[in-house]
Structures are given as C-alpha cells and as structure tokens.
Amino acid sequence: MSSSSSSALQMEIFQYIDAHQSDFIKGLKEWLAVESDSVQPHLRREVMQMMVLAADRLATLGTSVNLVNLGSHQLPDGQVLPLPPVLLGELGKDPQNPTVCFYGHVDVQPAKKEDGWDTDPYILTEINGNLYGRGATDNKGPVLAWINAVETFRALKIAMPVNFKFVIEGMEEAGSLGLEKLLEEEKQSFFSDVDYIVISDNLWLSNKKPALTYGSRGNACFFVEVEGGSKDLHSGTFGGIIHEPLLDLIALLDSLVDSTGRIQIPGIYDSVAALREEERKLYESIEFDLEEHRNNCGVKKFLYGSKEEILLHLWRYPSLSIHGIEGAFHEPGIKTVIPAKVIGKFSIRQVPNMDLSVVKKQVVEHLEGVFSKRNSPNKLKVSMPLGAKPWLADVDDLLYKAARRAIKTVFGEDPDFIRDGSTIPVARMFQTVTQKSVVMLPIGAADDGEHSQNEKISRHNYIEGTKLFAAFFLEISKLHQNLHETSHTKTIN
Numbered sequence: 001m002s003s004s005s006s007s008a009l010q011m012e013i014f015q016y017i018d019a020h021q022s023d024f025i026k027g028l029k030e031w032l033a034v035e036s037d038s039v040q041p042h043l044r045r046e047v048m049q050m051m052v053l054a055a056d057r058l059a060t061l062g063t064s065v066n067l068v069n070l071g072s073h074q075l076p077d078g079q080v081l082p083l084p085p086v087l088l089g090e091l092g093k094d095p096q097n098p099t100v101c102f103y104g105h106v107d108v109q110p111a112k113k114e115d116g117w118d119t120d121p122y123i124l125t126e127i128n129g130n131l132y133g134r135g136a137t138d139n140k141g142p143v144l145a146w147i148n149a150v151e152t153f154r155a156l157k158i159a160m161p162v163n164f165k166f167v168i169e170g171m172e173e174a175g176s177l178g179l180e181k182l183l184e185e186e187k188q189s190f191f192s193d194v195d196y197i198v199i200s201d202n203l204w205l206s207n208k209k210p211a212l213t214y215g216s217r218g219n220a221c222f223f224v225e226v227e228g229g230s231k232d233l234h235s236g237t238f239g240g241i242i243h244e245p246l247l248d249l250i251a252l253l254d255s256l257v258d259s260t261g262r263i264q265i266p267g268i269y270d271s272v273a274a275l276r277e278e279e280r281k282l283y284e285s286i287e288f289d290l291e292e293h294r295n296n297c298g299v300k301k302f303l304y305g306s307k308e309e310i311l312l313h314l315w316r317y318p319s320l321s322i323h324g325i326e327g328a329f330h331e332p333g334i335k336t337v338i339p340a341k342v343i344g345k346f347s348i349r350q351v352p353n354m355d356l357s358v359v360k361k362q363v364v365e366h367l368e369g370v371f372s373k374r375n376s377p378n379k380l381k382v383s384m385p386l387g388a389k390p391w392l393a394d395v396d397d398l399l400y401k402a403a404r405r406a407i408k409t410v411f412g413e414d415p416d417f418i419r420d421g422s423t424i425p426v427a428r429m430f431q432t433v434t435q436k437s438v439v440m441l442p443i444g445a446a447d448d449g450e451h452s453q454n455e456k457i458s459r460h461n462y463i464e465g466t467k468l469f470a471a472f473f474l475e476i477s478k479l480h481q482n483l484h485e486t487s488h489t490k491t492i493n
C-alpha cells in the first residue's frame with residue numbers, strides 16, 4: 001500500500017472513531033455498571049456476569065469466543081468459590097498477517113460511595129472531560145478501547161491487518177488465580193501462532209505525556225495471624241492481665257519497615273540486581289514532574305527528593321506496604337474490646353532477581369524472631385497467599401517500534417520508555433510461556449487514580465487510545481511484513 005493511501009485509510013478510521021465517541025462511552029457506561037469486584041467473595045456472581053457481558057460483546061464483532069472454566073478455589077476461611085472463566089477470543093486467521101494477542105481484565109478493586117467518592121462508583125459520570133467510575137481506567141476502559149478499534153475496522157469494512165486474539169480474565173485484582181495453568185495448557189494450541197503480546201493495564205508516568213512500559217514489579221503478599229483465646233474480651237475486665245493479639249501484631253508489623261522506607265527484613269535486598277551506570281543515565285532523560293506526581297498522590301512530601309531516587313524506588317527496588325488488619329475494630333466509635341484473632345496483611349513488591357521462595361523464608365524467619373522476643377503465649381501463623389514475579393522486556397523488539405510509531409501518529413510525540421511499580425502477573429507468565437515479545441501500551445494518565453477514590457479515564461485518552469490501538473494494528477502489520485520480506489530476500493540471496 002502506498003503511503004498516501006495508508007494515511008487516507010488512517011484518516012478514515014480516526015474520523016469514524018471521533019464520530020462515534022458517544023457510542024463508545026455508552027459501551028463503557030454499561031460495563032462500569034457491573035460491580036465486578038473480584039476481591040470480595042460475595043460479589044463473585046457479578047464478576048461472572050461481567051465475563052458473559054464481555055463474551056457477548058466480542059461475539060457481536062464476529063470473534064469466536066471460548067469461556068474456559070477454571071474450576072474453583074478455596075478461601076483462607078475454608079469457603080470454596082467458583083473461579084470466573086477466562087475468555088479466549090479469536091478474530092481472523094490469515095497466514096499473511098501477524099497474530100497479536102491482547103490481554104486485559106474486567107474485574108475491579110472494591111469501591112463504595114462511602115469510601116469518599118464524589119459520584120456513584122458504578123455509574124459512569126462525565127465531569128469536565130473525565131469519565132469517572134470504578135474500572136474506568138483499570139481496566140474496563142482500555143479493554144473496550146481495543147474492542148472499539150476492532151469495531152471500527154468492521155464498521156468501515158476494512159480488513160483487519162492482523163489476526164487478533166483476546167485473553168480477558170476476571171481475577172486479576174485477586175492475583176490472576178488459575179491463569180498460569182491455563183497459559184501452559186494452551187501453549188501448543190491457542191498461543192501456538194501468537195507473534196506479539198500487548199497489555200494496556202497500567203498508566204503513563206505523567207498526566208499528559210504518553211508512555212511505553214517495558215517492565216513491572218512482582219508482588220509477594222503476606223498474611224500474619226496472631227490468635228489469643230477463642231473469643232473477644234472486655235478490655236476493662238481483662239485488659240492489663242493478658243498478652244493482647246493486636247499488640248503482638250502491631251509490634252510485628254512495626255518491625256518491617258523503618259521511617260526512611262527501608263525494609264528491615266534481613267537479606268531482603270541481597271539479590272536485587274545491581275544498578276548499571278547506563279541504566280541510571282536512562283532515568284535522567286525521562287520527563288517526570290515531581291510536583292505533578294505529588295499532587296496526583298495528594299501527599300505533602302515524598303520519602304526521596306530527586307526524580308532518579310523516586311523512579312529507582314518505584315521500579316528498581318522492592319517496597320513493603322501494609323494494607324490492613326482483619327479482625328480489628330475499624331468502624332466509627334470506640335468498642336472497648338480486645339480482639340481474639342487478628343490478621344495483618346502486607347505485601348512486598350518484587351524486582352529482578354528476587355526469588356519468591358527466598359523472600360517467603362526471610363519474612364517468616366524475621367517475624368518468628370521478633371515474635372519469640374515478646375514471650376507471648378499467642379499463636380503466630382505466617383502465610384504467603386500470593387506471589388507474582390517481576391517482568392522485564394527487550395525494548396529492541398519490533399513490537400516496541402510499532403507501538404512507538406503509533407503513539408507518535410496519534411499523540412504527536414515520542415513516548416517515555418518506563419517501568420511500572422505495580423504488578424500485572426500475566427506479563428511475566430506470557431513471556432515465559434510463549435517466548436514472545438510483550439509490551440505494555442497504556443492509555444491511562446498518571447492522575448487516573450487506579451484502586452483509589454474517584455477513578456477516571458479522560459474522554460480524550462479513551463478516544464485517542466482507541467485511535468492508538470487502531471494505528472498500532474496498521475504499524476505492526478507493516479513492520480512485520482517488512483521484516484518477513486527482508487528475511488525472505490536474504491534467504492533467496
């Protein structure tokens with residue numbers, strides 16, 4: 001195709017997307033209305049419903065859809081719950097075209113209006129060009145943007161320049177349970193012809209400048225349980241004469257990180273890959289506005305004062321966060337009780353070359369050591385319910401070139417090449433199982449508020465994101481054909 005006809009085609013596609021903004025937003029509104037929270041067991045039915053909705057949507061585009069049953073899982077309290085199926089979709093099988101596999105998730109983090117949302121988290125509300133709602137950016141908006149891009153090709157009767165495969169799950173926010181096994185099982189079938197893998201489940205580093213992501217941290221999640229007697233006790237009748245489980249737990253949690261953010265677990269930094277000078281230099285050239293980032297967070301001050309230190313601590317070093325305490329009274333008012341059993345929850349973000357089993361051993365040994373010094377008769381139990389490895393990609397792959405070109409076309413500037421501090425367990429799994437290149441191509445801005453109150457995606461990013469994905473189809477197809485023509489010519493010569 002000549003470059004003038006390819007840019008006319010692109011123009012036609014972009015015009016269609018602009019003209020159909022309201023339809024695309026209506027589609028997002030329907031999806032956001034489903035409280036598909038995978039973290040809270042009582043909402044599992046909604047996650048199931050969401051998977052069916054996604055399957056129906058893809059089927060209307062002519063995608064062949066398979067909802068693969070993953071069976072069930074057991075919760076720490078013994079309850080057995082069905083796992084949502086994983087959706088495997090397939091559109092096109094032209095051997096001349098590259099096969100791109102897209103991964104996304106349609107489950108969400110918990111959200112309640114009372115958490116401090118300005119609007120109902122399950123009713124998409126547009127304010128000043130932003131589309132608010134739980135899942136708007138993580139990850140329903142970006143999943144739909146890919147679907148919108150495919151729909152545009154169909155509506156305009158333009159042949160898709162790639163074969164497109166979808167992997168959509170409903171358990172990402174709960175650790176992608178069952179997914180790795182499925183990828184292994186499908187390695188020789190569904191994934192056998194996949195050339196490239198794309199994920200759009202993270203954010204840019206800035207509010208305005210697009211980014212391409214080539215690495216993410218893993219995560220090791222822990223429960224630390226301290227159990228005293230068999231029931232809660234009156235603190236006036238028993239306070240002062242017993243070893244309180246919550247005091248033990250707070251001492252344990254307090255031993256994990258110091259006030260500078262340094263993790264206190266012996267040996268935890270030992271295997272972290274050393275920082276090379278070239279790598280440090282790369283960070284210097286990244287545009288990152290500390291003030292903007294601080295405003296997005298809504299905090300007064302960061303632990304570190306320079307851009308380089310902040311990026312290193314987000315991407316290159318482990319971090320430990322405490323998430324909550326189950327069993328402790330957290331409602332308004334004061335309940336003068338001594339809880340009988342409490343469970344602290346924390347996680348340690350993982351970076352290359354940390355080993356999950358070593359980390360688990362270090363955490364258990366450390367907590368047992370601290371606990372033994374307290375001479376408490378209470379029972380201590382430490383477990384690691386979830387472990388995901390970090391991911392790092394080769395940015396020299398064609399996939400990155402195609403993504404970069406598409407970004408330049410749609411947003412008019414080159415992206416930042418960034419890593420991400422959060423965890424998308426499937427990125428590493430895909431790379432290991434398929435041995436193909438993986439890219440994260442985000443469309444969410446740094447101030448979208450993933451997992452937080454008032455999560456949003458801007459109308460601009462949702463619509464330009466749809467254009468970006470359409471442009472990406474065209475770019476990867478062109479580059480892939482060129483590569484194959486070149487290697488064919490070399491073979492003949």
Ligand SMILES: NCC(=O)N[C@@H](Cc1c[nH]cn1)C(=O)O
Nearest residue numbers: 138172173175201219422423424
């Ligand atoms: N958008 C990706 C994301 O938010 N992933 C979760 C996954 C996770 C990690 N540990 C438990 N769940 C994240 O918190 O990074």
Ligand SMILES: [Zn+2]
Nearest residue numbers: 138139172201
């Ligand atoms: Zn996500």
Ligand SMILES: [Zn+2]
Nearest residue numbers: 138173450451
């Ligand atoms: Zn998330």
